[in-house]
Amino acid sequence: xxxxxxxxxxxxxxxxxxxxxxxxxxxxxxxxxxxxxxxxxxxxxxxxxxxxxxxxxxxxxxxxxxxxxxxxxxxxxxxxxxxxxxxxxxxxxxxxxxxxxxxxxxxxxxxxxxxxxxxxxxxxxxxxxxxxxxxxxxxxxxxxxxxxxxxxxxxxxxxxxxxxxxxxxxxxxxxxxxxxx
Amino acid sequence: xxxxxxxxxxxxxxxxxxxxxxxxxxxxxxxxxxxxxxxxxxxxxxxxxxxxxxxxxxxxxxxxxxxxxxxxxxxxxxxxxxxxxxxxxxxxxxxxxxxxxxxxxxxxxxxxxxxxxxxxxxxxxxxxxxxxxxxxxxxxxxxxxxxxxxxxxxxxxxxxxxxxxxxxxxxxxxxxxxxxx
Numbered sequence: 583x584x585x586x587x588x589x590x591x592x593x594x595x596x597x598x599x600x601x602x603x604x605x606x607x608x609x610x611x612x613x614x615x616x617x618x619x620x621x622x623x624x625x626x627x628x629x630x631x632x633x634x635x636x637x638x639x640x641x642x643x644x645x646x647x648x649x650x651x652x653x654x655x656x657x658x659x660x661x662x663x664x665x666x667x668x669x670x671x672x673x674x675x676x677x678x679x680x681x682x683x684x685x686x687x688x689x690x691x692x693x694x695x696x697x698x699x700x701x702x703x704x705x706x707x708x709x710x711x712x713x714x715x716x717x718x719x720x721x722x723x724x725x726x727x728x729x730x731x732x733x734x735x736x737x738x739x740x741x742x743x744x745x746x747x748x749x750x751x752x753x754x755x756x757x758x759x760x761x762x763x
Numbered sequence: 764x765x766x767x768x769x770x771x772x773x774x775x776x777x778x779x780x781x782x783x784x785x786x787x788x789x790x791x792x793x794x795x796x797x798x799x800x801x802x803x804x805x806x807x808x809x810x811x812x813x814x815x816x817x818x819x820x821x822x823x824x825x826x827x828x829x830x831x832x833x834x835x836x837x838x839x840x841x842x843x844x845x846x847x848x849x850x851x852x853x854x855x856x857x858x859x860x861x862x863x864x865x866x867x868x869x870x871x872x873x874x875x876x877x878x879x880x881x882x883x884x885x886x887x888x889x890x891x892x893x894x895x896x897x898x899x900x901x902x903x904x905x906x907x908x909x910x911x912x913x914x915x916x917x918x919x920x921x922x923x924x925x926x927x928x929x930x931x932x933x934x935x936x937x938x939x940x941x942x943x944x
Binding site: 598603605614645694695745752753756761 | 784885
């Protein structure tokens with residue numbers, strides 16, 4: 583059961599260095615360029631979770647997120663192993679090394695307008711091995727948050743003007759507090 | 764603490780009818796066009812959740828998702844109320860009407876490459892008022908799933924070749940089963 587547009591030709595409308603804008607029939611969407619893939623990490627440290635906050639140019643503000651990284655985005659690294667990339671990113675961004683890694687599957691961020699997916703990895707048995715903060719011009723703030731206080735932590739971040747990544751829903755859960763409308 | 768590129772001029776690289784590809788310094792990203800916004804719905808029916816499955820042209824396959832809709836995407840509907848749009852979409856897509864609605868906040872789907880956000884609404888006290896399935900050429904399959912069986916339901920969907928939307932993480936939770944790597 584596919585809409586008519588499924589068989590329309592795919593046209594590249596703009597090809598950048600990192601993303602490609604495409605059109606197929608009436609559908610418009612974006613994909614990553616050059617086979618770049620993404621890994622997202624859920625770092626659990628007992629009752630705590632390790633989160634990162636960084637300025638996001640597309641949003642024009644800071645955003646609260648799970649640590650994540652692109653795989654194969656640097657020249658010569660096209661065949662980088664996803665787990666090796668995730669180990670490197672977790673240490674670079676948060677300063678934590680994990681002894682246990684689990685694959686939680688592949689997810690699509692915005693199926694109506696983005697063709698790309700990411701692999702979610704759960705990292706546990708953490709050891710602090712550095713300060714984190716990212717590389718070069720990245721200025722990543724690391725938060726170690728008690729999961730029992732996560733809703734309040736996120737509310738406080740929103741009050742500071744910080745955006746919240748959809749992947750925080752993994753930690754908030756379907757029973758989170760809401761405002762009746 | 765903002766990277767240098769935050770103050771670079773924003774250039775429109777391609778403007779489609781639904782999305783706009785932009786560049787600011789070395790950052791490339793996409794936004795929705797014409798002020799279009801999105802509402803995503805978490806419909807809870809006691810121990811069950813109502814999910815939708817539909818063919819997604821950007822993915823080239825079916826995707827398992829929460830019901831969702833665009834607000835203000837039709838000519839003359841630019842000022843549509845988000846709650847009214849969500850009520851309409853829930854009935855159109857799933858056939859359920861909800862007596863209770865709660866706002867669970869605004870989330871960003873992919874802060875590194877998409878500038879847009881969505882509002883998450885929890886819908887409960889459901890009544891079946893129609894068959895759902897969507898409008899016009901939409902062919903949406905409705906699934907009413909016991910939340911206790913959700914991990915297995917998603918594994919079975921993956922085995923059928925169905926993609927999984929990131930927003931399913933809200934229901935799966937940080938303790939979901941994983942494969943050691």
